[in-house]
């Protein structure tokens with residue numbers, strides 16, 4: 185059971201994206217027990233600076249083709265290059281990060297290979313299937329998160345899947361695989377370059393969920409942009425990051441970068457405090473893996489209490505100021 | 516004069532799961548959800564109409580789906596589409612993105628000389644975002660996904676903004692090209708009253724009675740449909756047969772009940788909560 189993993193870097197930092205490490209590890213847990221290896225494939229203008237790290241998570245080899253003209257996502261060029269690499273390895277499994285790059289290129293490749301692809305998987309595992317031997321089982325939410333579907337690709341190879349960043353966990357222990365990067369020869373065709381990138385404008389990124397142990401989120405129940413200050417203050421007092429439900433974003437209480445959920449970020453902090461959030465399925469998709477969840481909501485029947493570990497039924501506008509006072513006193 | 520095809524899908528309104536759509540066991544009854552125009556497909560249609568309004572062109576909306584999907588095609592006409600077409604066949608059932616993109620790509624080839632294909636980034640029932648790119652691959656067009664803004668366009672090129680997560684990319688592309696459009700790109704217009712009157716009677720052929728049919732034909736009220744045979748499709752590449760992915764199992768999501776510790780709202784209760792938080796989570800420096 186050989187796996188190929190698409191490796192990408194953060195275009196603004198020249199470092200690997202976390203999802204590449206996460207998927208390398210996941211692929212290793214899928215392939216290794218069955219005696220298969222994990223091969224990385226990369227294309228771009230230059231290799232990520234820290235690509236050695238991939239080998240600590242179970243990668244055997246990293247194939248790459250770099251060219252200045254590939255600094256940006258030229259979908260058609262990326263497709264041809266990556267598809268050639270995949271074909272040369274004949275893998276059983278191909279994993280892509282469900283990033284805006286992965287979700288752009290991977291479907292092109294699946295189309296070209298006439299194989300199946302499952303987007304945004306939340307769980308992947310190998311098991312027997314009828315007389316087909318071992319195959320990949322791909323679980324993903326569908327229907328706006330109201331159902332969890334298990335998708336299989338029983339008759340086609342490779343079996344392709346994408347996974348969002350932050351969904352698969354990295355282990356604590358490191359492997360010590362030798363670093364093996366190999367240039368992959370490509371007969372580059374100028375006609376593959378079809379778009380002209382006129383300008384790249386970095387987004388001002390104010391939100392960092394990855395390094396936050398605590399996330400304090402506000403929802404529609406916060407009531408106003410003015411009241412949302414309380415959420416920010418509580419986050420600051422706890423040394424955490426500010427999150428939000430989509431309703432809070434839609435009402436304009438807080439910028440979209442803060443949105444947690446199916447169409448926002450997936451967060452997995454040690455503690456998640458949901459204030460004035462009902463706990464709809466799309467919101468839960470982004471936070472229910474948090475280690476501990478505290479819910480503050482004035483409706484005792486709000487679904488958020490069904491997944492919370494600690495809860496207060498009451499008005500957040502009265503409760504949070506008291507919390508802030510005690511945080512000051514106790515801290 | 517650009518020939519623009521918009522890909523549209525009718526989807527269950529997964530956002531508004533009301534009491535009526537819940538089954539007794541707390542799971543969603545998908546059949547009971549209202550069917551709506553996939554939201555980001557409306558943004559794609561709006562973009563097509565903006566281009567047409569300024570540089571002229573023909574906007575053709577196509578949808579693969581059951582006869583009921585004619586509702587979104589009517590809506591497209593009310594918004595200003597010039598032509599619509601329903602691609603429908605029982606054998607399309609259970610199509611995954613590969614089979615769907617095959618059918619749509621063949622329909623686009625059948626229309627011929629299409630300069631621009633616009634699709635919503637993703638449909639809210641599946642959220643895969645795969646159909647757009649897979650169509651682009653099959654018709655051999657350039658693609659730009661996650662288009663969050665149409666900045667400039669002429670007869671020769673388009674300049675769009677692409678949402679690249681950490682960056683916004685300003686991209687210039689020639690025709691032909693396929694774009695997938697996000698909700699940020701624009702605000703879809705409302706149906707136009709005059710158009711609603713003009714297209715008041717349009718419908719699928721089967722929805723007219725024998726007597727009405729000749730009048731309907733005369734007045735151009737019939738929304739064209741296409742089947743596997745009409746498009747000369749390979750049956751093995753359509754529907755369930757043409758879909759490499761299979762749904763193995765479906766589990767309705769129900770809330771898991773955890774151990775829940777409740778705190779009161781008295782100051783002393785809140786102090787206890789704060790202490791419990793501090794004890795476990797706040798890093799002491």
Ligand SMILES: Cc1cc2nc3c(=O)[nH]c(=O)nc-3n(C[C@H](O)[C@H](O)[C@H](O)COP(=O)(O)OP(=O)(O)OC[C@H]3O[C@@H](n4cnc5c(N)ncnc54)[C@H](O)[C@@H]3O)c2cc1C
Pocket residue numbers: 328402403404405406428429430431432443444445446447448449459460461462463464465466467470480481482483486498499500501529530531639
């Ligand atoms: C395709 C799709 C994708 C989506 N993606 C996301 C996503 O990524 N993230 C997301 O969050 N949502 C997403 N949604 C929207 C989601 O369905 C819900 O609409 C949203 O999460 C609701 O936000 P909320 O809980 O803040 O608001 P509401 O559901 O309105 O809940 C507000 C809560 O606040 C409580 N409240 C009110 N006043 C107070 C007060 N003074 N003190 C304490 N509590 C109070 C109420 O009891 C209520 O429980 C998506 C929807 C769709 C269809």
